[in-house]
Amino acid sequence: MPARTAVWWTILRISLEERLVYRGDFALGTLMRFLPILTQVFLWWAVFTAASTGQSIDQTRIVGYSYHDFIAYYLLTMVSRAFSSMPGLASGIARDIRDGTVKKYLIQPIDMLSFLLLNRMAHKVVYYTVATLPFAFVFYLCGDFFPNGWPEPQVMAAYVASLLMAFLLGFFLEATIGMIGFWFLEVSSLLFVYMLFNFFFSGHMFPIDMLPGFWGEVVRIIPLQYLAYFPAAVFLGKVEGPELIQGLWIQFAWVVLFMFTSRAAFHLGVRRYSGFGG
Amino acid sequence: MPSGPSYLRVFLTFARNSLVRNMTFRGNFLIETFSSMSWVFMNLGFYILVFQHTPRIGDVSNWGEYSFAWGKYEFFLFLSTTLMVNSLVQALFMENASEFGEMIRTGTLDFALLKPIDTQFLISLQRIDWSSLGNLVVGIGLAVFSLHKIGWVPSVWQVLLFMLFVICGVAIMYSLMIALAATSIWLGRNQSLYNFWFYITNFSRYPMEIYRGTYGTPLRMFFTFIIPVLVVVNVPARFLVRPLVPQTPMDLLLPVFAFVATVASLVGSRWVFNRSLLSYRSASS
Numbered sequence: 001m002p003a004r005t006a007v008w009w010t011i012l013r014i015s016l017e018e019r020l021v022y023r024g025d026f027a028l029g030t031l032m033r034f035l036p037i038l039t040q041v042f043l044w045w046a047v048f049t050a051a052s053t054g055q056s057i058d059q060t061r062i063v064g065y066s067y068h069d070f071i072a073y074y075l076l077t078m079v080s081r082a083f084s085s086m087p088g089l090a091s092g093i094a095r096d097i098r099d100g101t102v103k104k105y106l107i108q109p110i111d112m113l114s115f116l117l118l119n120r121m122a123h124k125v126v127y128y129t130v131a132t133l134p135f136a137f138v139f140y141l142c143g144d145f146f147p148n149g150w151p152e153p154q155v156m157a158a159y160v161a162s163l164l165m166a167f168l169l170g171f172f173l174e175a176t177i178g179m180i181g182f183w184f185l186e187v188s189s190l191l192f193v194y195m196l197f198n199f200f201f202s203g204h205m206f207p208i209d210m211l212p213g214f215w216g217e218v219v220r221i222i223p224l225q226y227l228a229y230f231p232a233a234v235f236l237g238k239v240e241g242p243e244l245i246q247g248l249w250i251q252f253a254w255v256v257l258f259m260f261t262s263r264a265a266f267h268l269g270v271r272r273y274s275g276f277g278g
Numbered sequence: 279m280p281s282g283p284s285y286l287r288v289f290l291t292f293a294r295n296s297l298v299r300n301m302t303f304r305g306n307f308l309i310e311t312f313s314s315m316s317w318v319f320m321n322l323g324f325y326i327l328v329f330q331h332t333p334r335i336g337d338v339s340n341w342g343e344y345s346f347a348w349g350k351y352e353f354f355l356f357l358s359t360t361l362m363v364n365s366l367v368q369a370l371f372m373e374n375a376s377e378f379g380e381m382i383r384t385g386t387l388d389f390a391l392l393k394p395i396d397t398q399f400l401i402s403l404q405r406i407d408w409s410s411l412g413n414l415v416v417g418i419g420l421a422v423f424s425l426h427k428i429g430w431v432p433s434v435w436q437v438l439l440f441m442l443f444v445i446c447g448v449a450i451m452y453s454l455m456i457a458l459a460a461t462s463i464w465l466g467r468n469q470s471l472y473n474f475w476f477y478i479t480n481f482s483r484y485p486m487e488i489y490r491g492t493y494g495t496p497l498r499m500f501f502t503f504i505i506p507v508l509v510v511v512n513v514p515a516r517f518l519v520r521p522l523v524p525q526t527p528m529d530l531l532l533p534v535f536a537f538v539a540t541v542a543s544l545v546g547s548r549w550v551f552n553r554s555l556l557s558y559r560s561a562s563s
Contacts, residue, residue, distance in 0.1 A: 032474065038497075042488040189309045193313070
């Protein structure tokens with residue numbers, strides 16, 4: 001056990017150092033990622049001015065969201081996505097399978113999924129260390145969009161829990177998709193479709209409450225909402241009480257499900273995998 | 279007397295070669311066309327949702343001069359203009375601009391410099407991505423559909439002016455892109471510059487009326503007069519949705535300005551491009 005901890009620690013440390021090399025570019029990139037929010041601020045202002053017929057904008061509600069809620073929601077999904085997005089994970093796994101790099105996990109006494117998970121954790125830790133400043137800066141500037149300030153401690157705890165699970169769900173979901181590379185050589189178009197659905201149905205582009213009827217129900221069933229919408233909704237108090245507890249359990253269940261699916265896919269995939277040369 | 283190459287013929291050859299290339303991988307071509315279209319349809323879905331909650335975007339009463347209240351189908355006309363401009367930029371220049379960055383990094387720009395043809399022309403149009411033109415078709419289709427829904431038939435002059443200013447818009451976007459790509463000669467790498475391009479053009483995708491108030495007005499001014507991305511879609515789109523009769527001085531002035539801005543952008547980007555070439559130091563040759 002101590003030996004294994006040492007291995008994990010080493011992996012984590014190497015990944016940390018690797019990630020810190022480009023910290024300047026990182027911080028700047030993070031700040032720029034908020035630019036599209038600026039257009040959202042103006043777009044929704046225009047929408048709300050037109051929608052508020054006869055009443056003040058502060059009182060106007062669209063699917064239960066005030067203007068401030070909308071902007072706060074967009075800012076919060078940025079936080080959710082900072083946890084749940086895994087750039088290049090699935091495509092990386094698929095590439096490793098295709099070009100045979102995956103062999104190294106089969107030969108060396110390292111488990112691929114654990115290795116990648118640690119790698120991502122290191123990436124995220126560095127990301128938060130560097131990105132906290134730009135995030136704090138933007139949230140400070142946008143303080144007006146959060147008229148209620150911080151939520152209560154219990155809600156905050158639930159929020160943090162949902163963020164951590166968003167990270168795990170994002171990881172195992174993408175890892176599972178990457179494993180499809182064992183069966184199909186080229187998964188880039190599949191990944192594009194996933195990315196597309198992710199962008200729209202995780203709530204990154206708009207609060208999923210806006211979707212009516214059939215689509216609204218579909219989106220509530222599939223796990224994508226836990227990657228962006230759910231944590232933000234928890235923070236804003238859109239999900240409360242028993243519904244909140246239930247939501248957290250469902251999110252947990254999805255994490256466990258995809259944890260097993262990714263592992264099963266890896267085992268089945270390795271069985272049909274054949275490595276040559278090397 | 280040595281005559282220069284026929285640029286039109288060279289361009290047509292590029293176009294034909296790219297088409298042959300695209301058609302070699304037909305499955306991939308179809309997937310690419312389809313996936314960029316699905317992105318568009320998802321976006322359209324978003325705006326359909328937005329318009330379920332509001333009758334229009336932008337208000338005439340609050341911001342005089344050059345303003346317009348975009349109803350659902352008027353906004354779709356705006357959106358279709360965005361689509362046309364973007365698909366043309368993507369089809370003609372996007373791949374070439376990123377290839378340009380690669381050429382600088384790897385030193386293959388040497389070969390382009392040696393060819394007896396204008397380097398900027400060669401770099402900018404070498405490859406055409408035909409699959410991006412799918413969205414041009416979607417854009418035209420959406421425009422026709424929206425015009426039908428509004429029950430409005432634009433005159434021939436309006437369509438011609440629309441096309442002229444779409445071309446101006448493409449030229450402005452191109453200038454911005456090639457100038458940004460050229461800076462990679464100085465910086466070595468241009469990863470975040472591409473993000474920068476994406477984020478800046480993001481501002482062009484909305485009617486300029488939405489930028490108002492204490493922060494909005496300076497922003498609108500900046501993206502109209504300093505980096506003219508706001509005129510790219512706004513000016514042509516307006517030619518399509520409204521009768522040609524100018525109602526305020528701005529209706530005349532802004533198109534004129536857009537034209538001037540196009541020329542200035544092209545000249546400016548050419549200057550940046552040539553300046554950057556002077557600093558090119560090749561790689562390992």
